[in-house]
Amino acid sequence: MRINIEIGDIEAFIEVAETNSFAKAASNLNLSQPALSRRIQKLEYELGTSLFDRTTRSVQLSYSGRNFLERAKSIIEAIQTATKTLNEKYTFPSIVKIAAVNTALKNIIFPTVKLFKEQNPNSKIQIIEKSANYVVDSVLGGECDFAINFMGLQEPGIEFEPLFEEEYVVVFPKGDELEKKRKIKISDIKGRDFIAVWKGSGSRIYFEDALAKHKETLEWTYEVRHVPNALEMVEQGMGITLAPRLAISKQYKGLSFRTLIDPKVSRVMGLIKRSGRNLTFDSQQLYDLLKQRYLKN
Numbered sequence: 001m002r003i004n005i006e007i008g009d010i011e012a013f014i015e016v017a018e019t020n021s022f023a024k025a026a027s028n029l030n031l032s033q034p035a036l037s038r039r040i041q042k043l044e045y046e047l048g049t050s051l052f053d054r055t056t057r058s059v060q061l062s063y064s065g066r067n068f069l070e071r072a073k074s075i076i077e078a079i080q081t082a083t084k085t086l087n088e089k090y091t092f093p094s095i096v097k098i099a100a101v102n103t104a105l106k107n108i109i110f111p112t113v114k115l116f117k118e119q120n121p122n123s124k125i126q127i128i129e130k131s132a133n134y135v136v137d138s139v140l141g142g143e144c145d146f147a148i149n150f151m152g153l154q155e156p157g158i159e160f161e162p163l164f165e166e167e168y169v170v171v172f173p174k175g176d177e178l179e180k181k182r183k184i185k186i187s188d189i190k191g192r193d194f195i196a197v198w199k200g201s202g203s204r205i206y207f208e209d210a211l212a213k214h215k216e217t218l219e220w221t222y223e224v225r226h227v228p229n230a231l232e233m234v235e236q237g238m239g240i241t242l243a244p245r246l247a248i249s250k251q252y253k254g255l256s257f258r259t260l261i262d263p264k265v266s267r268v269m270g271l272i273k274r275s276g277r278n279l280t281f282d283s284q285q286l287y288d289l290l291k292q293r294y295l296k297n
Contacts, residue, residue: 001290004046005043005046005047005266006039007076007079007147007196008039008042008074009039009040009042009046010043010075011029011076012025012029012031012039012040012043012072012247013030013039013040013043013051013065013068013069013072014064014069014072014076015029016036016040016052016059017051017052017061017065017074018057019193020058021042021059022036022037022059027029029292030290030292030293031295033047033051036254037293039101043080044237047068049062049064050062050064050065050257051065051068052065055254056198059167060094063208065150068286069083076094076248079246080178081213082223087196093121093214094123094124094280094281094282095124095125095126095282096116096124096125096126096145096280096282096286097126097128097136097137097143097144097282097283098113098125098126098127098128098130098144098145098146098147098148098286099127099128099129099130099133099135099143099144099146099147099148100127100129100130100138100147100148100149101128101129101131101132101135101148101149101150101202102129102131102151102226102227102228103203103227103243103244103246103247104148104246104269106246106249106271107246107249108246108290108294109127109148109150109191112286112289112293112294113125113286114291115126115289116285116286116289117283120282120285121193123281123282126144127275128143128144128147130147130173131201131202131226132149132150132201132202132203133202133206135147135148135272136149136158136223136272139158139272139274140158140274141156142274144157145271145273145287146271146272146273146279146283146287147273148163148178148269148270148271148272148290149202149269149272150182150202150267150268150269150270151267151268151269151270157270157272157274157275158272158273158274158275159274159275160269160270160271160272161270161272161291162268162269162270163268163269163270163271163290163291163295163296164266164268164269164284164294164296165245165266165268165269165295165296166244166245166246166266166269167245167259167264167265167266168189168207168210168242168243168244168260168265168266168267169242169243169244169245169248169258169259169260169262170184170240170257170258170259170260171230171231171234171240171241171242171243171248171255171256172234172255172256172257173235173237173254173255173256174254174255174256175235176240176256178240178256178258179256179258181258182205183257183258183259183260183261184259184260184261185260185261185262186207186211186214186216186262186263187262189218190218190238192239193221193222193238193239193243194218194219194220194221194239194240194241195220195221195222195223195224195229195230195233195234195238195239195240196220196222196223196224196230196241197223197224197225197226197229197241198220198223198224198225199223199225201225201227201241202224202267203227203242203244206265206267207242209264210263210264210265211263211265214262214263218242221239222226222239223293224237225248227241227243227244228247230243231247231248231255232252235252236252236257236294237253242260242265244255244267269294271287271290271291273287290297
């Protein structure tokens, strides 16, 4: 009989057992409480027994849970020992190749890769920046192990695992009259100089589709290739733009933004890989780390 238990499920169980608290365990593991609960429920399902006695005020190990705890710790210890042995034996660097749209680099890829490298000092990571459509090509063509992209731009042969929903915002120079508004309607920005990214980009596709559903359009004054270029032009006072929230970083000190509510524009970001492809050990570790840090429920 095949048992589908992940290392993360066992680690989640141990953390809850040692803290006697789902809230503390979720915080320690950098998970949401619903995500942690699902891990425990999955583990209990695979083991065919309840591991905790739960009340509204407390959580305690059940009889089965107490029996499983030491075995669980032994499993994790054995995996850690095996991993350490392999790392010591094979000193050549493992190369992880990940592709991403440029708006995901600064706030998702870079901090996660930094953490991954601290945990895996012998690994090398190749980060491949692509526009959304070409990210899919990179995955299908084997140029990268996996990628971060938007839902809706996939093709047959691709597996998509959603992480979170990202809203689009209206971006304008600090001091602009739009700062007086808490949220912005499309009617508030019509007639303004609008900076658009090129028509084939994922960012452009999403907001134009959303506008079209409401029979709205925005006439562009400038068109550039990438979102960061549009943001720099806004900072120089050349107009306004619509951009994914992730694209707005602290480096743009001269920018302000507000949520667009009429119509609301958003997209789902997630991990993609080729269907049926088994990732290397290091690639799977980075893949799982991204899930752990950014999966929202």
